[in-house]
Structures are given as C-alpha cells and as structure tokens.
Amino acid sequence: MFDAVGAGDWFMYLTGAVELAGAVGLLLRRLAGPAATALIGFLLCAFVTQLTAMHGENAGTPFLFMVPLAVVAWHRRAETAAFLRLGR
Numbered sequence: 001m002f003d004a005v006g007a008g009d010w011f012m013y014l015t016g017a018v019e020l021a022g023a024v025g026l027l028l029r030r031l032a033g034p035a036a037t038a039l040i041g042f043l044l045c046a047f048v049t050q051l052t053a054m055h056g057e058n059a060g061t062p063f064l065f066m067v068p069l070a071v072v073a074w075h076r077r078a079e080t081a082a083f084l085r086l087g088r
Contacts, residue, residue, distance in 0.1 A: 018042060026072065033076030034083055036069040043069070
C-alpha cells in the first residue's frame with residue numbers, strides 16, 4: 001500500500017509510530033482527548049489516501065475507527081481544554 005502512494009518503508013514505520021503513540025495517549029486520562037482528536041485527523045488523511053491512491057478500495061474503514069475516537073474526544077473535551085491551557 002505504501003508503494004502505491006509513492007512512500008517508502010520509512011513512511012510505513014512513521015505511520016506505525018504515530019498510531020502507537022496515539023494508542024498510548026488513549027490510555028492516559030490527560031492525553032485521551034488530544035490523542036483521539038489527533039488520531040481522527042490521522043484517519044482523515046488515511047481516508048483521502050484510500051480515495052485517491054487506492055481508488056476508493058476500503059475507504060470506509062477509517063470512518064469505522066473514527067466513530068469511537070469521536071466519542072472519546074467528546075467525553076474528554078474538558079481534559080482536552082485543560083491540556084491546551086497548559087500549553088499557553
């Protein structure tokens with residue numbers, strides 16, 4: 001799949017590292033909201049890639065994973081707001 005989009009093995013490893021970091025973030029209460037939001041953005045990019053490079057094959061799969069992430073992001077919105085205030 002990564003060859004189809006013109007990316008090498010390095011992009012495959014980067015993708016895996018980003019997904020793993022997001023999964024670890026989901027396990028930490030303070031980071032669950034931001035991690036879910038970031039993973040939703042990541043999956044939106046995967047959706048666009050599926051539509052363009054893979055000709056729509058399995059394009060719905062990222063949306064299946066976005067639904068529970070959106071629920072987590074919504075329920076953790078107070079923690080996300082507090083986390084963003086820490087960055088100021």
